[in-house]
Amino acid sequence: MTTYEAAILDVDGTIVRGEELLSGAIDGLRALEAAGCSRLLFSNNPTRGADHYREKLTPHGINVDPETVLTSATVSAAYLAATHPDERVFLVGDGRLEAILEDAAVELTTDPDAAEVVLGSFDREFSFGTLWESLRALEGGAPFYGTDPDATIPIDGGEIPGTGAILAAMEAVAGREPDAILGKPSSVAATAAMERLDAEPANTLVVGDRLDTDIALGNRAGMETALVLTGVTDRAALADAPIEPDHVLESLAAVETLL
DSSP: OOOOOOOEEEEEEEEEEETTTTTTTTHHHHHHHHTOOOEEEEEEEETTOOHHHHHHHGTOOOOOOOEEEHHHHHHHHHHHHSSSSOOOOOEEOHHHHHHHHHHOOOEEEEOOGOOOEEEEEEOOTOOOHHEEEEHHTTTTTOOOEEOOOOOEEEETTTEEEEEHHHHHHHHHHHHHHSSSEOOOSSSSHHHHHHSSSSSSSGGGGEEEEOOIIIHHHHHHHHOEEEETSSSSOOOHHHHSSSSSEEEESGGGGGGGOOO
């Protein structure tokens, strides 16, 4: 048996990259299951909900209960529904995020002058016009949130700009940073994760490929952390980084050495 009662696992860069299953992912998941660790998948993807990951991983032989999946989109939707009920949210984001927010009964507006809350996120159609509208929405001092801080997103064959790039542009024109990031590594994200797991933070292992989200989440919340080198972080970046994981693994398969 292991001292870990639960594991929070990143998905993109840890279990899959794009549509491809990463080498060793199945071995790592089986090792956690054999050790009796409850499992929560937590992706900072702001365009997907829990059902997407069940559909994505099932063909690889990984059974996923949607109740054991969080994304920055679902966390953001739940947070806004709870803290800003009946307030109009101006969204800079993807149509799939819009649908997730609407499913959570978050009221949206496309009129920047009617915005009572502003949410910035990944947006493939981001333009000068979008940026101008976001400036108008933020001019009145509306609460300003971001789904996640990821500047890039790993895909097959490379990376594309992510939410962090959009937020940087919004920050620059508005002259203010978001009041909070709602996905990893925020306290909002940590609380949402622990509400799904029957475990104490000290007995929880966080595994992911990003220092500033996955590892920072665990470090801030008092969890043990393991960085995998199958995603965006390599050993050279790790050597110069101010954020330190408790463990460094070549892949998720090596999680067995910690159990």
